Amino acid sequence: MDIFGLLNMVCGLALFLYGMHVMGEGLTSMSGGKLEGILETLTRSRIMAVLLGAGVTAVIQSSSATTVMVVGFVNSGIMRLSQAAGIIMGANIGTTITSWILSLTGIEGNNLLVQLCKPSSFTPVLAMAGVILLMFTKSEKKHDMGTIFIGFAVLMTGMEMMSDAVKPLADVPAFTNMLLMFDNPILGMLAGLLLTAVIQSSSASVGILQALCVTGAVKFSAALPIIMGQNVGTCITALLSAIGASRNAKRAALIHLYFNLIGTVLFMLVFYAIHAVFPFAFMNEAASAAGIAVIHTTFNVSATLVLLPFSHLLERLAIMTIPDDEKTERIDDFQLLDERFLSTPGFAVEQCRVVTERMAGLTREAIFEAIDLLDGKAYSEEQAERIQALETKIDRYEDSLGTYMVKLSREKLSTEDGHTLSVLLHSISDFERISDHAVNLLDSAREMHGKKLSFSPKAAAELHVFSQAVRDIVSRSFDSFQNSDVEMAKTVEPLEACIDDINASVKSRHIERLTSGQCTIQMGFVLMDISTNFERVADHCSNIAIYQIQVPKDEYDAHEYLLRVKRQHHEEFDQEELAYERMYQLPQ
Numbered sequence: 304m305d306i307f308g309l310l311n312m313v314c315g316l317a318l319f320l321y322g323m324h325v326m327g328e329g330l331t332s333m334s335g336g337k338l339e340g341i342l343e344t345l346t347r348s349r350i351m352a353v354l355l356g357a358g359v360t361a362v363i364q365s366s367s368a369t370t371v372m373v374v375g376f377v378n379s380g381i382m383r384l385s386q387a388a389g390i391i392m393g394a395n396i397g398t399t400i401t402s403w404i405l406s407l408t409g410i411e412g413n414n415l416l417v418q419l420c421k422p423s424s425f426t427p428v429l430a431m432a433g434v435i436l437l438m439f440t441k442s443e444k445k446h447d448m449g450t451i452f453i454g455f456a457v458l459m460t461g462m463e464m465m466s467d468a469v470k471p472l473a474d475v476p477a478f479t480n481m482l483l484m485f486d487n488p489i490l491g492m493l494a495g496l497l498l499t500a501v502i503q504s505s506s507a508s509v510g511i512l513q514a515l516c517v518t519g520a521v522k523f524s525a526a527l528p529i530i531m532g533q534n535v536g537t538c539i540t541a542l543l544s545a546i547g548a549s550r551n552a553k554r555a556a557l558i559h560l561y562f563n564l565i566g567t568v569l570f571m572l573v574f575y576a577i578h579a580v581f582p583f584a585f586m587n588e589a590a591s592a593a594g595i596a597v598i599h600t601t602f603n604v605s606a607t608l609v610l611l612p613f614s615h616l617l618e619r620l621a622i623m624t625i626p627d628d629e630k631t632e633r634i635d636d637f638q639l640l641d642e643r644f645l646s647t648p649g650f651a652v653e654q655c656r657v658v659t660e661r662m663a664g665l666t667r668e669a670i671f672e673a674i675d676l677l678d679g680k681a682y683s684e685e686q687a688e689r690i691q692a693l694e695t696k697i698d699r700y701e702d703s704l705g706t707y708m709v710k711l712s713r714e715k716l717s718t719e720d721g722h723t724l725s726v727l728l729h730s731i732s733d734f735e736r737i738s739d740h741a742v743n744l745l746d747s748a749r750e751m752h753g754k755k756l757s758f759s760p761k762a763a764a765e766l767h768v769f770s771q772a773v774r775d776i777v778s779r780s781f782d783s784f785q786n787s788d789v790e791m792a793k794t795v796e797p798l799e800a801c802i803d804d805i806n807a808s809v810k811s812r813h814i815e816r817l818t819s820g821q822c823t824i825q826m827g828f829v830l831m832d833i834s835t836n837f838e839r840v841a842d843h844c845s846n847i848a849i850y851q852i853q854v855p856k857d858e859y860d861a862h863e864y865l866l867r868v869k870r871q872h873h874e875e876f877d878q879e880e881l882a883y884e885r886m887y888q889l890p891q
Contacts, residue, residue, distance in 0.1 A: 315464025326454030349389045356393020366398035367540035375643030378552035387555040388614040395603040401506035402596035430456035465514035485525035495532025505537035513592040526590040554621035566606030640707040648714040662700040666734040669693040673741040676748035697738040729850040733843040740836045772887040780844035795848035797879035802841040
């Protein structure tokens with residue numbers, strides 16, 4: 304092979320690896336996190352776990368990605384270790400689909416149907432279709448489909464370039480002599496293991512081996528141990544991803560290693576024991592791309608059939624390797640924001656939504672409990688400490704979510720996921736500010752309790768109406784957020800306008816009572832603090848609702864939205880506001 308042949312081989316390898324990457328990205332993007340959600344929820348049965356693991360891996364074309372995802376699930380506490388074992392086994396079966404696709408390059412024959420099945424015949428059509436979908440359509444799904452087509456075309460082009468480049472090596476004695484070394488099962492396994500560990504993809508390393516088969520110098524006796532080593536080498540990705548994870552996540556990565564290691568040892572022992580007694584004639588034959596696919600599939604299916612009934616033993620072995628200690632690991636919401644999920648952005652966005660909804664639930668709890676302390680419920684230090692603890696936890700939610708979502712925003716997101724992420728990013732600061740106002744209200748309740756102060760009957764009645772309106776706007780905005788209910792979100796702004804009027808009325812009435820001597824200046828300060836906090840809570844609720852209405856339309860100016868609503872729909876808006884004013888009319 305001359306320098307130009309070497310360059311062609313390197314170029315073919317680059318195109319092959321890039322095409323596999325692009326196709327995998329397109330497939331992952333097209334799934335939109337749905338496949339990952341299925342994995343999370345439908346893995347109670349071991350058989351179902353295997354089938355789902357195989358199916359998801361066949362779709363996203365990467366057993367490493369599936370296994371890393373599973374490590375993330377276990378680390379987050381949303382999947383048990385026993386469920387992970389079945390998915391990992393299924394992932395090994397699913398990854399073999401790539402070798403079957405690549406084996407199409409070895410099809411030979413003059414029949415029209417055979418010719419049409421050759422990649423050189425249909426790859427150009429797919430490439431052109433992919434370009435058309437990317438350049439002349441606006442649908443995101445069609446763009447993903449175009450990316451898949453182009454990725455596949457680049458993958459197959461790279462495969463053919465590699466095959467053409469290595470063909471002359473068949474006449475190079477040094478190359479054929481080097482391959483004879485791999486007839487030794489140990490050396491063959493080490494070679495396959497190292498190659499796969501370096502490129503971190505068993506599918507890619509098997510593809511490279513299939514490309515070398517065109518030289519006719521790769522015998523099955525060398526190919527078989529290399530394939531076994533490739534199955535062990537693919538575990539490196541999951542092991543690396545488990546660094547710094549929980550004990551159970553590390554155990555999930557170890558199950559992947561033990562499954563492939565034990566399966567390989569058993570397969571090799573049985574195969575070579577039979578071969579020693581009844582020699583397999585095909586071992587001295589030149590390996591073909593299809594033959595590589597057969598071996599790859601046979602091993603993974605056989606290993607799964609043999610080891611699936613003993614998956615609990617693999618689990619125990621992983622637990623023995625990483626035993627429990629006296630300290631109990633606690634799984635919390637923040638572990639759902641696992642950086643392993645960033646490689647599947649659609650699912651990561653869903654995790655952000657789940658965690659943000661829990662943050663919203665804690666915020667609602669904090670503000671309602673603070674209102675309770677002002678609305679007739681007896682003050683207790685225990686409840687006060689609980690509100691303080693909720694506010695501290697909500698601060699942590701905002702920090703963790705904000706940091707994670709900024710990282711996620713750099714990934715390739717679908718339009719829908721991008722809108723969802725934007726709504727979440729905008730909303731978390733408002734949830735956090737509402738929890739701050741809950742603490743401010745708590746401070747007012749604590750001051751009244753410590754100084755034994757109380758409102759006049761009229762002021763108490765007005766505050767009760769005010770607090771009911773605030774409860775209503777919190778419920779409407781939070782419910783619309785959690786249910787993605789845009790129509791309910793539209794009912795928030797008229798109520799916010801009503802609360803502004805209530806706030807103004809409460810303050811003016813207080814001044815009247817102050818001038819007539821019915822209220823003290825000290826209680827006036829407390830009342831002003833409470834009413835100001837109520838009004839600002841309503842403002843933040845308004846923001847939360849506006850994000851849900853505007854962001855899907857790619858509009859981000861809240862002020863402009865409010866002006867437009869009040870200008871274009873003023874009659875409907877005024878009627879809704881009037882209905883709220885009747886509902887929350889202050890007592891005379």
